[in-house]
Amino acid sequence: MIFIGYLDLVLFALCAFTVVYLLIYAIAATVKRTDKYSESRIKHRFAILIPAYKDDEYVFYAIRSFLQQDYPIDCFDIIVISDHLKSETNRQLAQLPIILLKANFKKSSKTKSIKAAMSQLADSQYDIALLMNADNVVEKNFLNEINNTYASGSNAIQSHRIH
Structure with missing residues (x-):
């Protein structure tokens, strides 16, 4: 019974890690990017x-x-x-x-x-x-x-x- 309890805990931790990992990236994706490059003096063709x-x-x-x-x-x-x-x-x-x-x-x-x-x-x-x-x-x-x-x-x- 103790073995099943540990196995359940390990599986829960793996699932929780996956969910938290995806949640962090989903939240980061909602942040507006402000990639601004400096004004180029050259006008390329x-x-x-x-x-x-x-x-x-x-x-x-x-x-x-x-x-x-x-x-x-x-x-x-x-x-x-x-x-x-x-x-x-x-x-x-x-x-x-x-x-x-x-x-x-x-x-x-x-x-x-x-x-x-x-x-x-x-x-x-x-x-x-x-x-x-x-x-x-x-x-x-x-x-x-x-x-x-x-x-x-x-x-x-x-x-x-x-x-």
């Missing part, structure tokens, strides 16, 4: 790659959010990879100050679209390549924040959706 597979409805919102950036317009190019977009959508995209690449893969994938776009870019033309979805809308300071983070020494940066 961006290639903003937006693969758009049948995203006729959303791609214009994404493009508009990048065109409204508080970042020098000559320091970034918006490159839309049109994969199975409607002809009318392609005509409207061609009117915008973007680079429009057309792809028509039999089996489409984001990877194929990105590889196709990257193969057409010069190696030294851009400092940073941003991979976005066609339905991503960003805040006006997005490119400044990415630029500051990159200038601080980060080689890979991952953003996330907040809405």
Whole structure:
């Protein structure tokens, strides 16, 4: 009987430790992060790659959010990879100050679209390549924040959706 009591106590301690461990990390995750990087004096060149597979409805919102950036317009190019977009959508995209690449893969994938776009870019033309979805809308300071983070020494940066 004493053995079962000790075994019960050990199992309870293991479960309690697991619960407390997860609770601590859950509480820590609710604390707002204030990662701020110092303002970079250099404005790096961006290639903003937006693969758009049948995203006729959303791609214009994404493009508009990048065109409204508080970042020098000559320091970034918006490159839309049109994969199975409607002809009318392609005509409207061609009117915008973007680079429009057309792809028509039999089996489409984001990877194929990105590889196709990257193969057409010069190696030294851009400092940073941003991979976005066609339905991503960003805040006006997005490119400044990415630029500051990159200038601080980060080689890979991952953003996330907040809405």
